[in-house]
Amino acid sequence: MKTYSISEVAKELNLTVYTLRYYDKEGLMPFVERADSGTRLFKESDIDALKIIECLKSTGMPIKEIKNFIDWCSDGDSTLQQRYDMFMERKASVEAQIEELKKTMELIEHKCSYYKTALDAGTEDIHKNDKIEITN
């Protein structure tokens, strides 16, 4: 079975080897096997697992919580409920984040047009007596 070195995996996932070793030290990769020399041998499935880890990370989940999930995975079927609950919670969190960003977007777009107008006029004074909306 083909395996990959840590630098190959780092390149593939756009991480550094430092980061991967750090994840390993934090217990995120108990599944990665080693050569007799100690060198990590990443299987295709290990890379897939790392992609899940990156996915969880991109939801803002801290590494310690991701480790819980990894531990649950090792524990087998008795933790299916926890893992399901965790992903449902992640789903809710990501939904909330998207909503938050959409709200942020509205304000940002308002600012874009505010500055566009000011830029065209050459001065911010053009907005001096705007009706009081949210805030410019």
Add this chain to the structure above:
Amino acid sequence: MKTYSISEVAKELNLTVYTLRYYDKEGLMPFVERADSGTRLFKESDIDALKIIECLKSTGMPIKEIKNFIDWCSDGDSTLQQRYDMFMERKASVEAQIEELKKTMELIEHKCSYYKTALDAGTEDIHKNDKIEITN
């Protein structure tokens, strides 16, 4: 003109007084005036400015870059272009973040249904010979 104390502002913005003082120290609030005693006196407009700061923060902008923006604001019309560019860049960044989260959401939802199925079956083995899609 009515003013607000640091703790009132903290409550209003869901921040701590520590955080507000930290922002001040980092140069994010040069506009806040002081009483003779040194106590900060926040105006309504200061709170509005802090809301913009919070908005930029929620786009993932680091405090040092937000400070640049605040400095530009103090510099007046000569920095209109920079400020416009900054908000356009923020807009692009937020759009990208939303896209990223939507991709993340797909994987999370896939995992939710994966674990729902496993949970109903009582075992993850139910997925043992799933066709190789992305990754389960």
Add this chain to the structure above:
DNA sequence: TTAATCCTTATAGTTAACTCTAGGTCAAGT
């Protein structure tokens, strides 16, 4: 007037997530 409750500054400590260095091993190429 005295106690409580604000406020202030300066500075130290914390936490997460890296990021790097030092010192060493190992396998391949010349």
Add this chain to the structure above:
DNA sequence: ACTTGACCTAGAGTTAACTATAAGGATTAA
């Protein structure tokens, strides 16, 4: 045989963004 370069660990250092503490000043309430 030896050099090069990729791998390893342990542990130190970095950075951002707080978060807290200490020591003291001002304002209010009894």
